Amino acid sequence: xxxxxxxxxxxxxxxxxxxxxxxxxxxxxxxxxxxxxxxxxxxxxxxxxxxxxxxxxxxxxxxxxxxxxxxxxxxxxxxxxxxxxxxxxxxxxxxxxxxxxxxxxxxxxxxxxxxxxxxxxxxxxxxxxxxxxxxxxxxxxxxxxxxxxxxxxxxxxxxxxxxxxxxxxxxxxxxxxxxxxxxxxxxxxxxxxxxxxxxxxxxxxxxxxxxxxxxxxxxxxxxxxxxxxxxxxxxxxxxxxxxxxxxxxxxxxxxxxxxxxxxxxxxxxxxxxxxxxxxxxxxxxxxxxxxxxxxxxxxxxxxxxxxxxxxxxxxxxxxxxxxxxxxxxxxxxxxxxxxxxxxxxxxxxxxxxxxxxxxxxxxxxxxxxxxxxxxxxxxxxxxxxxxxxxxxxxxxxxxxxxxxxxxxxxxxxxxxxxxxxxxxxxxxxxxxxxxxxxxxxxxxxxxxxxxxxxxxxxx
Amino acid sequence: xxxxxxxxxxxxxxxxxxxxxxxxxxxxxxxxxxxxxxxxxxxxxxxxxxxxxxxxxxxxxxxxxxxxxxxxxxxxxxxxxxxxxxxxxxxxxxxxxxxxxxxxxxxxxxxxxxxxxxxxxxxxxxxxxxxxxxxxxxxxxxxxxxxxxxxxxxxxxxxxxxxxxxxxxxxxxxxx
Numbered sequence: 001x002x003x004x005x006x007x008x009x010x011x012x013x014x015x016x017x018x019x020x021x022x023x024x025x026x027x028x029x030x031x032x033x034x035x036x037x038x039x040x041x042x043x044x045x046x047x048x049x050x051x052x053x054x055x056x057x058x059x060x061x062x063x064x065x066x067x068x069x070x071x072x073x074x075x076x077x078x079x080x081x082x083x084x085x086x087x088x089x090x091x092x093x094x095x096x097x098x099x100x101x102x103x104x105x106x107x108x109x110x111x112x113x114x115x116x117x118x119x120x121x122x123x124x125x126x127x128x129x130x131x132x133x134x135x136x137x138x139x140x141x142x143x144x145x146x147x148x149x150x151x152x153x154x155x156x157x158x159x160x161x162x163x164x165x166x167x168x169x170x171x172x173x174x175x176x177x178x179x180x181x182x183x184x185x186x187x188x189x190x191x192x193x194x195x196x197x198x199x200x201x202x203x204x205x206x207x208x209x210x211x212x213x214x215x216x217x218x219x220x221x222x223x224x225x226x227x228x229x230x231x232x233x234x235x236x237x238x239x240x241x242x243x244x245x246x247x248x249x250x251x252x253x254x255x256x257x258x259x260x261x262x263x264x265x266x267x268x269x270x271x272x273x274x275x276x277x278x279x280x281x282x283x284x285x286x287x288x289x290x291x292x293x294x295x296x297x298x299x300x301x302x303x304x305x306x307x308x309x310x311x312x313x314x315x316x317x318x319x320x321x322x323x324x325x326x327x328x329x330x331x332x333x334x335x336x337x338x339x340x341x342x343x344x345x346x347x348x349x350x351x352x353x354x355x356x357x358x359x360x361x362x363x364x365x366x367x368x369x370x371x372x373x374x375x376x377x378x379x380x381x382x383x384x385x386x387x388x389x390x391x392x393x394x395x396x397x398x399x400x401x402x403x404x405x406x407x408x409x410x411x412x413x414x415x416x417x418x419x420x421x422x423x424x425x426x427x428x429x430x431x432x433x434x435x436x437x438x439x440x441x442x443x444x445x446x447x448x449x450x451x452x453x454x455x456x457x458x459x
Numbered sequence: 460x461x462x463x464x465x466x467x468x469x470x471x472x473x474x475x476x477x478x479x480x481x482x483x484x485x486x487x488x489x490x491x492x493x494x495x496x497x498x499x500x501x502x503x504x505x506x507x508x509x510x511x512x513x514x515x516x517x518x519x520x521x522x523x524x525x526x527x528x529x530x531x532x533x534x535x536x537x538x539x540x541x542x543x544x545x546x547x548x549x550x551x552x553x554x555x556x557x558x559x560x561x562x563x564x565x566x567x568x569x570x571x572x573x574x575x576x577x578x579x580x581x582x583x584x585x586x587x588x589x590x591x592x593x594x595x596x597x598x599x600x601x602x603x604x605x606x607x608x609x610x611x612x613x614x615x616x617x618x619x620x621x622x623x624x625x626x627x628x629x630x631x632x633x634x635x
Contacts, residue, residue, distance in 0.1 A: 011602070011603050012564060012567070012568065012602060016567065016568070016571055017602070019579065019580075019583045020583045020586045020587050020590075021587070023583055023584050023587035024587050024590070024591050025591055025592075027592075027623050028590070028591050028592055028593075030620050030623040031594075031595060031620065031623050031624060032595060032598055033616060033620065034595045034608070034613060034616050034617055034620070035595055035598050035599055035602075035604055035606070036599070036604050036605065036606055036607050036608070037607050037608065039604075040616070059584075133622065
């Protein structure tokens with residue numbers, strides 16, 4: 001083209017690059033950290049992660065949205081757009097397995113690209129960002145085995161920029177004894193006991209919306225809402241319905257709005273609270289008449305997601321997924337997806353979402369966690385010692401445990417062993433040390449006297 | 460203070476009554492080609508509109524030295540569709556189909572220069588779609604970015620991110 005002679009090849013200025021990159025999938029962004037220094041800095045910044053999440057959750061193509069199921073020992077993730085666009089064509093899910101990635105327990109919540117995983121025996125929690133493969137270390141155990149698990153909820157306290165988990169447990173011996181425990185990620189590793197909810201709840205997992213966790217109160221037209229910032233309860237009235245079959249009401253969150261579905265005379269009705277906390281804003285969002293429901297009168301109908309063009313995805317009995325077009329009076333877009341996808345569904349938006357105390361969840365992390373546990377050194381202390389390349393709150397998301405961090409921990413461990421005159425054949429220490437040495441330089445020290453790796457690196 | 464307010468009001472009334480505000484606007488491309496457009500089109504281009512407003516609508520010929528006569532018709536076409544409320548998925552798909560990578564970038568810069576938010580958003584997404592799942596080398600070439608990592612730094616970074624580097628599309632080079 002002749003114009004090439006007069007107008008030089010366009011180079012996009014940095015601020016325009018900042019317009020383009022937040023629209024990319026997380027995986028591409030991680031790769032593109034290798035493009036140049038300034039891209040790496042940009043993609044690693046927390047402001048960028050926020051922009052990316054905002055664009056991902058609002059863009060209509062649902063590129064970064066996933067439908068995640070938790071099985072007993074693995075997570076299964078399906079791209080939402082393919083389920084919406086070609087419901088009948090099976091898509092290959094991404095699986096995060098137990099054996100290679102050390103994931104156990106079920107998902108109890110999904111927020112800002114982070115999944116909260118809960119191990120039930122013993123009851124404890126951690127955060128997982130599947131897109132970054134970052135996971136926090138397992139929390140301490142909130143209560144002894146003599147308590148069983150009743151309710152839980154996971155959400156984000158925007159005011160304090162903290163992720164929190166709430167657990168309600170009941171004593172196995174004395175059934176009237178109930179405890180409510182709360183855990184804040186990135187704070188000290190302790191569970192705080194807070195006042196119990198003043199209502200009886202049967203619903204298990206609280207729904208997170210607008211900084212609150214919400215449950216339907218049993219046998220009442222009420223929602224109990226727990227404010228994650230203030231850590232207080234309040235109640236909200238449910239919309240008036242012509243049905244008193246309380247157990248069939250299902251709560252969900254669609255487009256960041258609290259929703260409750262119910263069986264009424266006209267069919268299955270989905271109510272949406274357009275403005276959180278404003279009872280007057282309950283609106284009948286969609287009605288599906290009984291003859292249009294597939295299959296007829298299912299027992300369980302749980303809405304999962306609504307697309308920007310008004311197609312509602314619900315999950316029914318036997319984990320069937322069905323799409324309803326809310327624009328055409330709730331006609332099912334058949335056929336339903338009946339193949340086995342998984343249980344315990346959650347909508348998850350891929351993100352560069354960060355949290356305190358992350359650990360790259362794969363290769364060496366468990367070894368390091370183990371070592372740190374044994375040393376009684378917190379990750380914050382490691383950071384304070386200047387080893388920010390691996391665990392710092394800023395750059396830690398870029399990398400796994402670096403050589404530097406490993407050698408630092410090796411050194412600490414080494415000093416610890418000397419100070420405490422630990423027996424040479426103390427299995428735990430030797431095992432950890434061996435793993436650290438492998439992680440550091442690939443060499444496997446012989447069993448026996450503690451090797452001098454730490455000293456070699458720091459003297 | 461009072462003087463400022465009255466002068467503002469004055470300018471408002473002038474632009475409202477000025478007959479030239481309903482006349483066509485001439486946009487002059489960097490290579491001196493004149494494009495006559497309706498004032499409603501100019502309104503879509505914030506940069507052009509503020510220029511018109513600043514001169515109380517007296518100046519209707521606007522030089523756009525950064526935009527070539529090759530790109531300007533595309534911008535005008537998009538603005539026309541936007542005013543008519545006819546920006547559909549199909550239109551957008553057709554619109555970008557005829558543009559190669561360099562042209563998309565030029566239009567993107569033009570949209571930025573003219574401050575047309577909708578077009579800028581749309582083209583951001585187009586570029587993102589074109590580089591998603593491509594190799595790092597492809598992206599560097601696409602944007603004309605020089606690799607400022609040392610080979611050691613890059614190798615280390617790639618190793619740390621090794622798990623993300625599976626299933627990258629082969630580089631399909633733009634013909635131009």
